[in-house]
Amino acid sequence: MADGAIPLEIRGLSKSFGDRRALDGVDLALAPGEILGLLGPNGAGKTTLVRSVAGRVTPDRGTVRVLGFDASDFRARSVRGWVPQEIALYPLLSPRENLWTFGRYQGLTGAALDAGIRSSLDWIGLADRANDKTDKLSGGMKRRLNIAGGTIHGPKVLLLDEPTVGVDPQSRERIYAMIGELKARGVSLVYTTHYMEEAERLCDRVAIIDHGKIIASGTKEELVRATVGARQTVLVETDGPIPGPLGARLSARGAAVDGSRVRLSVADPADEIRTLLELFHAERVPVRDLILKAPTLEQVFLQLTGRELRE
Amino acid sequence: MSLILAVAKNRLMNLRRDRAAFVLAFVLPVAFFTIFAAIFAGSSRAQTRRIPVAIVDEDGSDSSKRLVAGLQAEAGLSVGLKPGDENAPGPFYTAATAEQAVRRGDIPVALVIPKGFGERPIAFGPGEAPVALRILADTSDPIAPQVLNGILQKVAMTSLPGAMARSGMAELEKWSGGLSAEQKARMDAAIGEIDRPHGASDAAPARGPGRSGLVAVETRDVLGQTKRNPTVTFYAAGLGVMFLLFSAAGAGGALIEEAESGTLDRILATRVSMTPLLLGKLVYLAGVGIVQLTLMFVWGAIFFGLELWTHIPGFVVMTLATALACSAFGLMLASVCHSRMQLVALSNLAILLMSALGGSLYPRFLMSEKLQKVGLATLNAWALDGFQKIFWRDQPVWTVWPQAAVLVGLSIVFFLVARRVAERWEAA
Numbered sequence: 001m002a003d004g005a006i007p008l009e010i011r012g013l014s015k016s017f018g019d020r021r022a023l024d025g026v027d028l029a030l031a032p033g034e035i036l037g038l039l040g041p042n043g044a045g046k047t048t049l050v051r052s053v054a055g056r057v058t059p060d061r062g063t064v065r066v067l068g069f070d071a072s073d074f075r076a077r078s079v080r081g082w083v084p085q086e087i088a089l090y091p092l093l094s095p096r097e098n099l100w101t102f103g104r105y106q107g108l109t110g111a112a113l114d115a116g117i118r119s120s121l122d123w124i125g126l127a128d129r130a131n132d133k134t135d136k137l138s139g140g141m142k143r144r145l146n147i148a149g150g151t152i153h154g155p156k157v158l159l160l161d162e163p164t165v166g167v168d169p170q171s172r173e174r175i176y177a178m179i180g181e182l183k184a185r186g187v188s189l190v191y192t193t194h195y196m197e198e199a200e201r202l203c204d205r206v207a208i209i210d211h212g213k214i215i216a217s218g219t220k221e222e223l224v225r226a227t228v229g230a231r232q233t234v235l236v237e238t239d240g241p242i243p244g245p246l247g248a249r250l251s252a253r254g255a256a257v258d259g260s261r262v263r264l265s266v267a268d269p270a271d272e273i274r275t276l277l278e279l280f281h282a283e284r285v286p287v288r289d290l291i292l293k294a295p296t297l298e299q300v301f302l303q304l305t306g307r308e309l310r311e
Numbered sequence: 312m313s314l315i316l317a318v319a320k321n322r323l324m325n326l327r328r329d330r331a332a333f334v335l336a337f338v339l340p341v342a343f344f345t346i347f348a349a350i351f352a353g354s355s356r357a358q359t360r361r362i363p364v365a366i367v368d369e370d371g372s373d374s375s376k377r378l379v380a381g382l383q384a385e386a387g388l389s390v391g392l393k394p395g396d397e398n399a400p401g402p403f404y405t406a407a408t409a410e411q412a413v414r415r416g417d418i419p420v421a422l423v424i425p426k427g428f429g430e431r432p433i434a435f436g437p438g439e440a441p442v443a444l445r446i447l448a449d450t451s452d453p454i455a456p457q458v459l460n461g462i463l464q465k466v467a468m469t470s471l472p473g474a475m476a477r478s479g480m481a482e483l484e485k486w487s488g489g490l491s492a493e494q495k496a497r498m499d500a501a502i503g504e505i506d507r508p509h510g511a512s513d514a515a516p517a518r519g520p521g522r523s524g525l526v527a528v529e530t531r532d533v534l535g536q537t538k539r540n541p542t543v544t545f546y547a548a549g550l551g552v553m554f555l556l557f558s559a560a561g562a563g564g565a566l567i568e569e570a571e572s573g574t575l576d577r578i579l580a581t582r583v584s585m586t587p588l589l590l591g592k593l594v595y596l597a598g599v600g601i602v603q604l605t606l607m608f609v610w611g612a613i614f615f616g617l618e619l620w621t622h623i624p625g626f627v628v629m630t631l632a633t634a635l636a637c638s639a640f641g642l643m644l645a646s647v648c649h650s651r652m653q654l655v656a657l658s659n660l661a662i663l664l665m666s667a668l669g670g671s672l673y674p675r676f677l678m679s680e681k682l683q684k685v686g687l688a689t690l691n692a693w694a695l696d697g698f699q700k701i702f703w704r705d706q707p708v709w710t711v712w713p714q715a716a717v718l719v720g721l722s723i724v725f726f727l728v729a730r731r732v733a734e735r736w737e738a739a
Contacts, residue, residue: 017739051576051739054580055580056576056579056580056739057739058739074582077580077581077582078582080580082577082580084573084576084577085573086572086573087572087573088572088573088574088576088577089572089574090574102577102581105578105581105582105583106581106582107582149577150577
């Protein structure tokens with residue numbers, strides 16, 4: 001590992017399977033200790049990109065370097081961890097035996113292996129279930145063990161492929177805490193998810209991939225600014241249909257009126273909400289509900305891809 | 312009723328999509344019927360098994376020569392007078408070399424015509440007994456000596472009519488007070504006419520009903536006479552190898568499960584690459600196989616009198632080679648298949664076929680010559696031959712080198728095929 005090497009550097013990565021182009025000139029970099037969220041609709045190329053970094057896909061063109069080593073290089077395996085989307089564990093083995101297996105496969109032996117197993121079991125909260133059969137564990141426990149299987153050797157770069165799929169909210173919170181601990185240890189993470197709120201909460205930066213290309217990347221604020229802008233949305237709801245004169249005045253200010261609902265994009269919320277409420281007051285139409293919404297990644301994603309994230 | 316039919320149709324639709332179940336349901340039974348029909352009944356074009364027999368003519372008399380010629384003309388026998396090529400110059404079998412050939416398993420049975428046979432080949436009445444022919448048998452093939460004995464009695468009837476007549480006359484003279492000179496001269500002329508060669512048909516097998524017991528025969532079991540339980544060796548090795556194959560194929564299926572669950576992908580992203588992964592699995596499978604065979608033979612030794620303790624070196628060599636070959640075969644099957652169900656169908660088909668042809672289910676020496684040769688394409692045949700050499704023929708450990716070499720060679724081939732096919736699981 002070269003001193004000061006970038007944890008992950010992808011340049012011009014392209015990969016096709018038959019006629020289907022899965023990746024088309026992807027450029028991406030990951031800073032030390034950074035969590036990069038990788039978002040994209042199904043079939044956009046996320047899995048191929050993650051598998052390329054994991055050394056499981058050979059690129060047609062371009063390079064993938066993990067801490068300076070080519071992704072297929074044997075040395076990259078020691079510094080990289082991969083937590084696949086599937087629960088890739090041995091169901092008949094215990095958590096301890098599963099961890100022993102993946103620890104050994106990553107080259108740990110003796111005291112280092114024992115310590116790795118012990119600390120991993122504590123970390124994922126399964127020390128008291130260490131000797132139970134894995135297929136007897138709950139979904140959330142298996143997910144945590146799945147993560148530990150990819151981190152037991154202390155990787156510097158970790159690929160987390162939808163680690164919270166099918167997990168209840170309580171277990172999800174626990175996994176978020178584990179990811180926070182990994183970040184605190186200085187691990188750089190690539191995190192793919194279908195849950196927008198996860199990406200907003202956990203990721204320092206987000207890259208959106210569609211049709212095999214990175215179509216946008218940056219912090220949430222940068223992405224919002226570059227796409228939907230800084231404007232916020234005001235939603236107003238009344239008890240009955242909005243009368244024609246009020247509707248006409250609202251439309252003249254750029255609002256969308258639909259029955260008893262009004263949607264208006266605002267640049268200065270305090271000023272524009274006051275004006276809006278004065279209009280309702282003047283027409284003596286009571287307001288039942290008013291919501292001010294900040295721009296979300298969901299809006300960014302929708303605007304960029306034309307699709308919902310879960311499509 | 313319509314719901315019952317709907318359920319039935321649903322199962323039919325599933326069966327159409329499940330190729331492995333389809334093969335198990337329809338192809339496997341037909342395939343096995345064909346194989347077993349060929350082995351047990353023989354197809355209409357298959358030839359009946361000819362029993363190889365070495366003949367040692369120590370007598371060299373006219374009678375012994377006629378007997379040998381008669382036996383050579385028998386369709387059921389494949390007579391050898393010399394080791395190796397019959398037409399090449401070289402020594403004829405002696406009683407000792409023939410016995411060695413039986414011990415080695417080159418032939419299942421040998422016939423020794425002792426000196427003096429021509430003087431008293433046949434005896435009818437009480438008094439002087441005929442000179443007995445000696446059959447040296449390997450009773451791991453219990454059919455061969457019995458068939459030879461039966462054919463001998465038949466050929467004696469057709470090949471030695473003069474001897475029979477002379478023997479009858481001797482009895483008549485002995486008990487009737489003798490013939491006149493004229494009667495004796497006529498009888499000698501008649502016997503001479505019987506003895507005179509009448510062409511090739513003389514030696515042809517008799518077509519009429521045969522009689523048994525004309526010639527005296529002593530059968531000696533040159534191998535099994537000292538064995539406590541002769542057949543147990545065959546079953547220990549035969550069933551042991553077959554179950555080793557089933558077990559290896561089943562355990563090799565873990566590879567498919569790892570591939571299906573994503574665990575294989577994960578493993579291959581660690582420091583373990585495909586070759587060490589397959590080698591590790593081979594070591595495990597071979598280890599399990601060694602324990603299985605050892606268990607089987609120890610069980611046989613304790614409860615069925617199998618002579619394991621006096622054959623340890625040979626057992627070790629054959630067990631290692633057999634376990635390795637079976638394991639590599641199981642690994643190859645698992646690598647080729649795309650699902651557990653495929654593996655079940657393919658392994659059942661392949662293993663039962665190999666076991667049937669290779670002698671695990673039915674001794675190869677009872678099959679036709681053609682099927683015996685086909686059987687050599689299976690690892691079962693080589694493994695069984697090696698175990699038979701050690702436990703049945705009491706041969707020294709070095710004599711199993713051809714079997715061990717073939718099994719190790721097959722292991723390498725199977726492993727290389729598995730490695731080649733497993734490339735599909737490596738980086739895309």
